[in-house]
Amino acid sequence: MSKAEILSNIRHGLGRGSATAEQKKAAMKRIQAHKATIIPKRSQLDQAGQIKLFREMASGAAAELIDIHHLSQLPAAVSEWLKKHDFSTLVSASDECLNELDWAALGDIQREQRIAQSGDVASLTTSMAGIAETGTLMLYSRPESPTTLNFLPDCHLVLLKESDIVGSYEDAWNQLRRKHPDSMPRTVNMITGPSRSADIGQKLQMGAHGPCVLVIFVLKDV
């Protein structure tokens, strides 16, 4: 009943009855075209420019960036970071590119592949894209990469390939559509720096409810 009343009110306000087939078709056509609106020029750069911009913007949003030159260096880089911060456990996503690596470099650090639980100190995931415009990572849910890994642990470590850095949000949406042509994944997470809040005395503090630290391991594959 509510639905009919709400729609009827809207239509009354618009001075028409139900939308005509033509009107519906025009709206659907607009959706299917999903045309971009104005895209700021700042991200319309060549690949090197986009990579540089991503780094600047992500650092500006308080993310920590660590370069690696080959994927095989990731376990050692992760291990070094965890040891530096005195962490002895890591909960990880199980993407193929992570599974193929030799994780012996972790030494005594315990690595588990599962969903995150309260009390986990650090997680490791991959990212689908880095968006240069604002230094934003795009991640999405799938069996190998449960969403809790992105939000529950204190520190979120993310692998980003330079070849996956794009200019704008629109570029990232198109990349996602290519990967998931039929429907959206359950959740898509755009992440720009670690969590924060200024709700106590208007003083900005890092580490509210999401991760207190965001570390991006940038694979220099370009």
Place this chain on the structure above:
Amino acid sequence: MQIKSPQFKENARIALKNVELQEALSQFKYGFPVNRANAIKRLPEFEELRDEARDLKNHIIQNLDIYLEQFESKVVENGGHVHWCRTGDDANQAILDICKQVNAKTVTKGKSMVSEEINLNDYLEKNGVQPIETDLGEYILQLRDDHPSHIIAPAIHLNVDDVSETFHEHHKRPKTGDPQALMKEAREVLRKQFVSADVGITGANFLVAETGSTIIVTNEGNGDLTQTLPKTHIVITSIEKVVPTLEDMSLFLRLLARSATGQEFTVYNTLSTGPKRDTDQDGPENFHVVLVDNGRSEMVGSEFQDMLRCIRCSSCMNHCPVYGAVGGHSYGWVYPGPMGSVLTPKMIGIDKAAHLPNASTSCGKCEEVCPVRIPLPKLMRHWREKEFEKHLTPKAVRFGIAGWAFFAKRPAIYRWLARSSAWFMSSIAGKKGRIKKLPLAGGWTDWRDMPAPQGKTFMDQWKAKQKAGE
């Protein structure tokens, strides 16, 4: 929340004398507005984006029924449910029904102004379901049995000591005045709640018709935990939030963070599309969208239609001299500032909210900073007209307007009076040209001097210039 809008004048009087509130408000002026100005400097296309956002919102309103139905069909296709709710009561009932279906005892909540609008927390509590606010500001307010005074910074009226006292009382831990330690404390306490809640309720900043997704925009990550951990995720939102595509949503996202906090982008922009997939290891098993109308559909086609463009960025209140002086609680209901002065009369009635559209200097700053170019001063004037038509305007004001109209229709007397008043005011102003006390204008001169008119009246100057042939 109890409606206190009819007492706006008294609320404002108290607020002006509240030293702590005034300190918080004076600090606030140098936060969001300065950050916004800096963010805009870094984005040359900002004004063009505003034009495009205004036009796109207008297009959406013209096709609102089509996009809402398309959104619904995509939600259902993805395995979710949509509940259309004409009133706040309908929405409360729908949410309680879902909670009962899953036998929920506790509910974690992300920040949602729509839930404030319909008094959801009270309703759930009365019916045996315990809501737990997880946005840090909202959590502090819930412990204090208080209400938001700002739509994105709900606890802006409190200082560190207030929070310290509250946490000490409720968490039974040693008192600290360190904001970082206080935040850590809240993080630890709420973590248990996030994990054990049966249902998670969040709002939505936008609804995407193309994909059936809802999106929340947060800096804390609380909304993300709220919608990931419990078995049931309920999105409470309102009908004007629908946008056609992900690209359209991106346009609004570019405007939202910059207009609100002055950030380039909010930390977490999270889309939810249906319940967890069969192969997913985590995520909610049930996904519900509660679509609230609560008077919005009646705004379509009315003189208040432009208000449906609002994306709740708070820029209008961040820049409003009235909000900056009296704070959000003075407005006496959920939505403060200029956007609230337009929405509140629609939702609680102009008879209760007539003070709000009058609580404006008509300086136009709100319209100047609105990312979707809502003509807020014009909309407030429409409410003043309605107030007048319904004979709600106080007698003194009606008498004053009638008196002014009498003279305005008699230009010779009007000009003579203007000339005499200007002469009188400048004669009592002294050498500095400022009046410290003026009869019938105590509301002004109690707080600041009144500058005396300088030189001749406009009409006299005009006449003189015409004569001189300039």
